[in-house]
Amino acid sequence: MTRTGLSPLAWLDDVAVERRAAGLRRSLKARTPVGADLDLASNDYLGLSQHPRVLDGGIAALRTWGAGSTGSRLVTGNTELHEDFENALAEFVGAESALVFSSGYTANLGAVVALSGPGSLVVSDALTHASLVDACRLSRARVVVTPHSDVASVADALANRSEQRAVVVTDSVFSADGDLAPLRELHDVCRRHGALMIVDEAHGLGVRGTGGRGLLHEVGLAGAPDVVMTVTLSKALGSQGGAVLGPAAVRDHLIDAARPFIFDTGLAPAAVGSARAALQVLVDEPRRAQRVLDRAAELAAVCGVDEVPSSAVVSVILGAPEVALAAATDCLEHGVRVGCFRPPTVPAGTSRLRLTARASLSDEDMALARGVLTDVLFPS
Template identity: 75%
Template sequence: MTRTDLSPLAWLAGVEQQRRQAGLRRSLRVRPAVAAELDLASNDYLGLSTHPDVIAGGIEALRTWGGGAGGSRLVTGNTGLHQQFEQQLAEFMGAPAGLVFSSGYTANIGAVVSLSGPGSLVVSDAYCHASLVDGCRLSKARVVITAHRDVDAVDAALAGRGEERAVVLTESVFSADGALAPLRELHEVCRRHGALLIVDEAHGLGVRGDGGRGLLHEVGLAGAPDVVVTTTLSKALGSQGGAVLGPVAVRDHLIDTARTFIFDTGLAPAALGAASAALQVLSAEPARAAAVLQHARTLAEICDIPERRGQGAGSSFASPSSSLAEPPESAVVSVILGDPEVAVAAAAACLDAGVRVGCFRPPTVPAGTSRLRLTARASLTTDDLALARRVLTDVLAVQRR
C-alpha cells in the first residue's frame, strides 16, 4: 500500500483510541437554558450571567449597536461602548488604561507576544493557563518554565539572563487549584531585575480584593508602572471578552502590534453591554465577592479538603481530616482523586444525583492529579449547599475507598 492510498487523517483513529484507553477522551454536552441540576462547574462566580440588569445591558447594546462589531476595531469595529467599558474597567481595577479584546485567550496572547519577542526572556509559572503558554510559544523569546509559585526559581532565571528585556508570567488565582500567586514577592524580584510582571486576573476579578477588584489591588500593586494585568469578562462578569490593563504606553503599543487585536473582529456590543452592567452591579453590591469565598469554604469543608498553609512555594498541607483554619483562597475548590477514570466516574455520579461539577484531567492538570473542580458562586442558597453536601459526601465516600 502506498502512502497516497491512505487518508491523510487516518492517524486520528489511533490517537483517539489511545486517548480513550487513557481515560482522556472528551465530549461535548448540550446545556439546557434552564438546568435542572445544581451548577458547581461554571465560572459565573457572582451569578451575574442571568442577572436582570446584566441581561438588560446586553439587550440595550444589541438594539443600539447591532449584533456584531462589524470589523476589526482599527477599521469599523470600534464603538463608544468599547472605549467606555475600557475606562470603566481600568478605573475599577486601579489601572491607568485598558484595551478590550474578543476573549481572555486573545488578550493573553496579545499581551505576551507584544511585550516580549525575539531577544527577550519569558519566565512562566508551570501552572499558567494554556493561553499564556501559547503566548510563550508564539513570542519567539527564550522561555523558562519555573515550578508552581516558586519565587526563588524566578529570581534565578532572571539573575542568569543575558537578554536585555524580561517578562514574568503568572495567574493571580490559578484556575486548576485555586491557589494564589505570591504577587508581592514576584514583584519584588521583577523590580530588582528590571523585569515586567504580567498577571492574569481571570479568576481574581470579582472574587479577591476590595469589592472584587482583584488580587493585585488587594496586595497594593494595582496601577504599578511595571505590572500589566490581563483578565476576562466571561467569569465573574458573566459575559464574554477579555482585556489588558496597564500604563497608557502599553495600550498604545498593543494597538500597534498585537495581532490578536489588529486582525480580529471587535468584541460584540452585546457582550460589552452585559459586562458593563455586571461591573455596575458588582460596584453597587461589593458583598458578592465575600459571599463567593464564604460558599467556597463550605464546599471545601463538605469535601474534606486539606488546609492550605501559606501562599508561597513549598507551602505545606495538613492531613485531609484536619479542619480548615482559613477559608479557601478563591472560588475554586479542587478535589484531587488521582486517576482520570475515577474523576470521570465521580463527576458522572454527581450529575446523576443532580449536581454538575467540573472534571479536570491531563493535559489540563499534571498526570496523577485528575480532579473534581468545584466553583463557588455568590448566588448559592442554603438549599443549594444542602444538596451539595448530600451528593458530594456520598459520591466522594465511594470514590475515596
C-alpha cells in the same frame, strides 16, 4: 511503501483509541437554557450571567449597536460602548488604561507577544493557563519555565539572563487548584532585575481584593508602572471577552502591535454591554466577592478538603482519570454538575473534581450539594 489511498487523517483513529484507553477521551454535552441541575462547574462566580441588569445591558447594546461589531476595532469595530467600558474597568481595578479584546485568551496572546519578542526573555510559572503557554511559544523570545510559585527560580532566571528585556508571566489565581501566586514577592524580584510582570487575573477579578478588584489590588500593586494585568469578562462578569490593563503606553503599543487586536473582529456590543452592566452590579454590591469565598469554604468542608480555599475554586483530587470521571458522572446523575479535570489539564495521578462556588448559591442549593457530594465522595 506507497501511501496512495491512505487517508491523511487515518492517524486520528489510533490517537482516539489511545486516549480512550487512558480515560482521556473528551466529549461535548449540551446543556438546556434553564438547567435543572445545580451548577458547581461554571466560572460564573458572581452569578451574574443571568442577572436581570446584566441581560438588560446586553439587550440595550444589541439594539443600539447591532448584533456584531462589524470589523476590527481599528476599522469599524470600535464603539463608544467599548471605550466607556474600558474606562470603567480601568478605574475599578486601579489601572491607568484598558484595552478590550475578543476573549481572555486573545488578550493574553496579545499582551505577552507584543511586550516580549525576539531578543527578550519570558519567565513563566509551570502552571500558567494554556493561553499564557501559547503566548510564550508565539513570542519568539527565550522562554524559561520555572517551578510553580518558586520565586527563587524566577530570580535566578532574571539574574542570569543576557537579554536586556525580560517579562515574568503568571496567573494571580491558578485555575486548577485555586491557589494564589506570590505576587508581592514576584514583583520585588521583577523590580530588582528590571523585568515587567504580566498577571492574568481571570480567576481573581470579582473574587479577590476589596469589592472584587483582584489580587493585584489586594496586595497593593494596582496601577504599578511595571505591571500589566489581563482579565477575562467571561467569569466573574458573566459575559464574554477579555482585556489588558496597565500604563497608557502599553495600551498604545498594543493597538499598534498586538495581532489578536489588530486582525480580529471587535468584541460584539452585546457582550460589552453585559460586561459593563455586570461591573456596575459588582460596584453596587461589593459583598458578592466575599460571598464567593464563604460558599467556597463551605464546599471545601463538605468535600473533606482541609485547606480553606483562597478563591472560588475547590479542588478535590481523586487520582486516576476514570475515578474522577465516574464521580463527576455520579454527581450529575443526582442533580449536581461538577467539573472534572484530567491530564493534560492537570498532572498525571491528580485527576480531580473541580468545584466552583458562586455568590448566588442559596441555602437550598448548598443543602443539595452537601447531600450529593457526601454520598458520592464518602459512600457508606
